[in-house]
Amino acid sequence: MSEQHALFDPLLQDLSDRSRDxxxxxxxxxxxxxxxxxxxxxxxxxxxxxxxxxxxxxKLIGRTLVHVDGTHWTAGYDDDIAASLVAQGWQPLSVVDRAVLVLVLIHSVAIPRSEGILTGDSWKSARPTTVDELRTTRISGEERRLALQRLRAAGLIQLSGDHSGGPSYIPGPQLQRLTPAARRRLQDQLILAAAPASPIAEAIRARNGVPVSTTTGGDA
Incomplete structure (x- = not known):
């Protein structure tokens, strides 16, 4: 990190040696x-x-502290910086990698949350996504295997602890780097995609000011 010291020197110069370290x-x-x-x-x-x-x-490098579970800290992109990168078309994941990641998040987080099994806004999940659930997609076996390897290497997914039924996957630690606002947006989108008719999806639409369509039993 020595090459960044010049950037940080104005912030660090008045600290004692111990505090700086x-x-x-x-x-x-x-x-x-x-x-x-x-x-x-x-x-x-x-x-x-x-x-x-x-x-x-x-903040000087476009990052921000993210509090995790009230006892831990990590760093993620500042919301404004992330929005700017997205607007410029920045996307580090391929289409296949994004599709596989979304499937894992839907099965491990969105569906359990829509059913009331998973509460809070943590990415921790006791409901792993099985390989069988990933096989229901149009992605080929080889594409899926390589995508899972890349996502694991990036820390976006990880193997669950239970391998009794074969390998299964849960969200990885890098998702903890999302800010509360970014985390909420992604989780809302996943729930709306996975369970659009669920009560929690209705609550999301109401919170976002999206009219809830109703069906009447009268004559058209």
Whole structure:
């Protein structure tokens, strides 16, 4: 990270050596760790003043702190930066990879949430997506296999702990990097696609100001 020090020097120059080291350690952890980092592990996250410095550093590179489960931290794209990248057509995943990822998220998160089995807005799920469920798509077996490998390597999906019925998949740790607003938008879209007639889908449409269509039993 030495090449970035010039960018961060104005933020770090007034800190003591110890505080600077703690801020840099926290910055590196939330930026590069595969999983969210426990707040108790790093002074740069525990201390509100030092954490504010970490947030300022992240802002300089278009990132922001993301609180996970109330006890952990990671870093993700700032909402405005993410919107700008999308508007410019930035899309790091191929069509096939996106399709497979969406299937995993629908089966592991959206459907259980629409049925009231999964609550909150976490990506943690005890309902893994099986290979059989992925076979119902029009994606070829080889395309699916390669997509699953790429998504696992990117941390967007992971193998579930139960392999008794063959490999199955749940959301990966990189999804924890989504900000609350981005997470809510994606989860709403998944629920609307997976269970459009569910009560939770109706609540989403109402919250977004989308009229709910009704059917009457009278004459047309």
């Amino acid at each position: 703690e801020v840099l350690a926290a910055f590196s952890a939330v930026q590069y760790a595969a999983h969210p980092v426990a707040e108790v592990q790093l002074a740069g996250l525990r201390d509100v003043t030092l954490r504010r410095q970490v947030q300022r550093m992240l």
